[in-house]
Amino acid sequence: MFGQTVDGPVNPDAEEVAAMTEEHANELVGLLGEIATVEDCVRDGRSPRTGKLPKDSNAKARLSDELRGELSRLKTSYADAITVYAEAFGEQAALALDEWARKAHAGTDRSHTSYDPGHPWHYYRGGDNAVPLPVDAIPSNLDAGRFIESDLPKNPAKREKKIRELYGEELHRLQDDERRYQEIVERGAEALSRYDREIAHGGNDEMARASALALKFNHIALGRGRIAWLEQQLHKNGRAFFRS
Numbered sequence: 001m002f003g004q005t006v007d008g009p010v011n012p013d014a015e016e017v018a019a020m021t022e023e024h025a026n027e028l029v030g031l032l033g034e035i036a037t038v039e040d041c042v043r044d045g046r047s048p049r050t051g052k053l054p055k056d057s058n059a060k061a062r063l064s065d066e067l068r069g070e071l072s073r074l075k076t077s078y079a080d081a082i083t084v085y086a087e088a089f090g091e092q093a094a095l096a097l098d099e100w101a102r103k104a105h106a107g108t109d110r111s112h113t114s115y116d117p118g119h120p121w122h123y124y125r126g127g128d129n130a131v132p133l134p135v136d137a138i139p140s141n142l143d144a145g146r147f148i149e150s151d152l153p154k155n156p157a158k159r160e161k162k163i164r165e166l167y168g169e170e171l172h173r174l175q176d177d178e179r180r181y182q183e184i185v186e187r188g189a190e191a192l193s194r195y196d197r198e199i200a201h202g203g204n205d206e207m208a209r210a211s212a213l214a215l216k217f218n219h220i221a222l223g224r225g226r227i228a229w230l231e232q233q234l235h236k237n238g239r240a241f242f243r244s
Helices: 014-044 057-089 091-105 156-191 194-200 205-236
Strands: none
Touching (some): 014 057, 014 091, 014 194, 014 205, 057 091, 156 205, 194 205
């Protein structure tokens, strides 16, 4: 049913049905992409907003609950979208659309589009099939610093001490992320865990590699942005602070 008007029931023509199906399909593929991102964060233990690991066990538990809640919401939204389509066009049509969306998410039957290097399809053969950037060429995400500000003490001396502590932690984390990114670039899916290859991505090594590269790209961009922000804060206080 597509509703009623004063002139009777709404019966869309073939062109309108095609447009509705395309819009619904794009929504489904987008939801699958969001689901994959949250699943990566569940496995990796990092916040999807900041790319940072929780500070303690309580924060880790809260993040885990948030991620699992978001994952449940996204999967429910996907199931609801399929149900809506089934009510309009029938179960067989909905099953076919579901199958297409999952193939499109994996890169099959998807027309070429350009994706950001922080998106798995940037590296996937069915997407951009792009060569990963050299690790030194990954840019800083300059918005990352705003996530640090609220955690800093107001007292100037304590604030500077905390910034220096955070700087050391961020630099160590960034170095680990850079090494991991380079390892994935060089070894591909062989650098990944059995879970990532066989369970999370159903044996699709290409997608497992693409997802891992996108995740590490984002971690590096966020890490560099946080470090740049921390250095800027120290410079504001008139203290030169350079990485060795």
